[in-house]
Amino acid sequence: MAGVSLKCGDCGALLKSVQEAQDHADLTSHSNFSESTEPVLNLVCSTCGKPCRSKTESDLHTKRTGHTEFADKTSEAAKPISLEVPKAAAETDDDMDASSSSKPEEMVVPEVDKKLLEELEAMGFPTARATRALHYSGNGSLEAAVNWVVEHENDSDIDLMPLVSVNSEVEAPKPSLTPEEVRIKAQELRERARKKKEEEEKRMEREKEKERIRVGKELLEAKRIEEENERKRIMALRKAEKEEEKRAREKIRQKLEEDKAERRRKLGLPPEDPSAAKPSAPVVEEKKSMLPVRPATKTEQMRECLRSLKHNHKDDDARVKRAFQTLLTYVGNAAKNSNEEKFRKIRLTNPSFQERVGGLRGGIEFLELCGFEKIEGGEFLFLPKDKVDMAVLNSAGSELNSAINNPFFGVL
Structure with missing residues (x-):
């Protein structure tokens, strides 16, 4: 059987023509070629039309794109190879015509847009890679060629010059931008x-x-x-x-x-009978202390009020802590802005106040201990300017800080 390909003895690559063998030798410096009866595969992707020269190349294409359907056109291209094709490109037009008539198919480098090719080469791409990218991306734009290079940079033949048949119709290059x-x-x-x-x-x-x-x-x-x-x-x-x-x-x-x-x-006495009734202790009449009982201070009353508030709502620690912080805000505003009435007046029907303080037992009582009074039929809590006692407000602030920061406040 006549040879249908040239096989590289150094890497095992199959080549369709003497020209491909020469290009392969220029790229790889391999020089050991022999005629082979094994045809070069021609697997064409049914989805995108990309030709694959080997099973490895088709597997890489499938892995990269997910395309699995390939048309095997190897038999169409498996024709005897001509070893008389000159390796140099110094032929005359008559010699080229005679050569084309002596072999069934001749492969040539496809025509691409020269401006786009120069731009790709200026970007650092090799000539073979840039030519392949322009050819397979449709020879339409620089962006499409760069995207093709990015998608196919792992191809085994990325740096091989693309070859097309001289008999096939080559699409005219689209005008550059x-x-x-x-x-x-x-x-x-x-x-x-x-x-x-x-x-x-x-x-x-x-x-x-x-x-x-x-x-x-x-x-x-x-x-x-x-x-x-x-x-x-x-x-x-x-x-x-x-x-x-x-x-x-x-x-x-x-x-x-x-x-x-x-x-x-x-002493010789019998053991004491535990069942014997012990004499009851004499009733001692309680003597009333003649010392006066010290009344609870304002600070102690505030502390007890906060303890009661926490104890009454011990199942909702978050709400109690928010109530303490709200009371601290009211007391702080009254102390820092005692000359402004709006900081000394609280509407009891305010939903936010009711949700944070008014709805908890002990919240309003604490404000009353700070000097606030109910006015206008119980609609407002008001701290008169002449009754602003900075010592009381400072004590209230200290007790609230202790209640907020001490995790054991009100536990015992």
Whole structure:
């Protein structure tokens, strides 16, 4: 059987013609070629029309694009190879015509847009790669050629000069873009890249904000758990101390009983009958103290009011803490802006006030301890200017700060 291809003895590549063998030798410096009866595969992708010269190339194309259907046209191109084709391109037109008539098919480099080719070469692409990109991208635009190079940069034949049959119809190259069109296209690409970058930055900012909120919540929850564990630890420690004290008293009582029984034994007395009734202790008339009882101070009344508020709503710690913070805001505004009436007047029917303070038992009582009075039929709480006592307001602020920051406030 006549040879239908040339096989490179160095890498095993199959080549369709002497010209391809010469190009292959120029690119790889391989020089060991022999005639082979194995035809060069011609697998054409049914989806995009890309020709593949080997099974490996078709597998790479499938992996990259997902196209799996290929038409095997190897038999159409598997014709005896001519070894008489000159390797140099110094033929006359008559010699070329005679050569074309002596072989069934001749492969040549396809015509591409020279301006686009020069632009691609100026960008650093090799001539063979730039020519292949322009040919397979439709020879239409610089952007399409660059995109083709990016998509096919892993192809094994990316740097091989493309070859087409002289008998096949070659599509005329489309006119290149004018400088103005190139400028407008470049501006569109820059604007598209800018918008994409802005969208990515906004997305990253949203992700960072979500992460910050999540970390903040985790820190607050960890702090709350730590405070709760500390409170439980202190309660358990106090309980253990009480149990230890109780056991110590019981030991002392037993020791006294044993000493008493020992003394009775030494004196020859019978053991004490535990069932015998003990003489009742004489009733001691309680003497009334003649010392005057010190009345509770304003600060103590405030502290007790806040304790009662927390105890009455112990099942809703968040609402109690918000009430303390709201009361601290009212007291602070009254102390800092005592000359402005709006900071010393509170509408009791205000929904926000009712939800935060008025609806909790003890909230309004605390404000009354600070000097606020109900006026206009109980519609407002008002602190008269002549009754602003900075010492009382400062004490109220201190008690509220303690109630907010002390995790054990109101527990005992």
